[in-house]
Amino acid sequence: MPKSRYYPALDGLRGVAALCVVLMHRHVWFGLDGALGHGFLAVDFFFMLSGFVIANAYDGKLAGGMGVAAFMRARVLRLYPMLILGAAIGALWRLIALNLGVGVLGVWEVANLFGRATFVLPALHSRFEGASAFPLDPPMWSLFFELAINLVYVAIFRWLTPGRLAALAAAGFAALVLLAATNGGIDAGDVAAEFWIGFVRVTFPFLAGVLLHRFRDFASLARLKAPFWVQALLLVAVLNVPNIGWANAPFDLICVGLVFPALVISGSLTESRPAETQALRLMGDLSYPAYVLHYPLYVLLGGWGTVLGLLKPDTQFAFGLAALAIVLAASWAATVFYDRPVRAWLDGVARRRARLAEAG
Secondary structure, rough: OOOOOOOHHHHHHHHHHHHHHHHOOOOOOOOOOOOOOOOOOHHHHHHHHHHHHHHEEEEEEEHHOOOOOHHHHHHHHHHHHHHHHHHHHHHHHHHHHHHHHOOOHHHHHHHHHHHHOOOOOOOOOOOOOOOOOOOOOOOHHHHHHHHHHHHHHHHHHHHHHHHHHHHHHHHHHHHHHHHHHHHHOOOOOOEEEHHHHHHHHHHHHHHHHHHHHHHHHHHHHHHHOOOHHHHHHHHHHOOOOOOHHHHHHHHHHHHHHHHHHHHHHHHHHHOOOHHHHHHHHHHHHHHHHHHHHHHHHHHHHHHHHHHOOOOOOOOOOHHHHHHHHHHHHHHHHHHHHHHHHHHHHHHHHHHHHHHHHHHH
């Protein structure tokens, strides 16, 4: 069974993309009005990275007999603890706001939304947070589609020859082209009214990531090798492009179809010294918790800041910096003191049950 490799630059790029998302969702606080106009493309980059990393970590295991249940259990163990924490923080502020007389959700509505979030079920009749399908933690929409495409991938893995994989990826890109042509870009799928468009957003980049992993050793791809800082600057530059009107559609397609694949390949070729590898690993470790926790933390901090009079136009930059520091610190603390111990415990429970099942 081929062993998976660790790609530190891809971890670092995921961290850069996550930071862009964190800044984008409260860009006014940071004086970034007009910046990160294509920050939403970070999600498509995440999907492509996910396809590459999933193929790297699991293709050998799946080929060796790993089943659908074992694969999905591993994915749920990886994603769920932090996902539930994000929903809990979102629910906490809703209940606090209700107690302060500024809430718009009742207790039972909060309970219903938290229950849905626990099972990653969208609230398709949502009327809050820009009609998000996951009002307690809006970024969860992409995790729904991450799990969905993971399930599809493992279900068809043995059928998925290179030719069929390429054909499905091509069909996914054709669907993206149609979305871009009809929507003026591919920024869709994150709100309840258009939620199912998320399947179009995830299909091509995820399958393209898998395809890139399978063909990563082509000699001609070596020309894409570049230092990490070049890759990071290119990614930030792409996400920082403002709204460009009619050109949004072709720009989005060029990014997802050409720029992001080149970045993934380049990142997979990058070598780093031990100290750099540690820094890139930390960026990767913080990327998922920062992505999942930043929005409900922003809502909680912003809500308290407004109630206490701390968040005002003349203080919002300092408030934003403090909020960013809290998000990053909370992401690290949640990883070390919550996510890793919980996942280790759940993994131990699953292994013990598997041994009992084999014995009995």
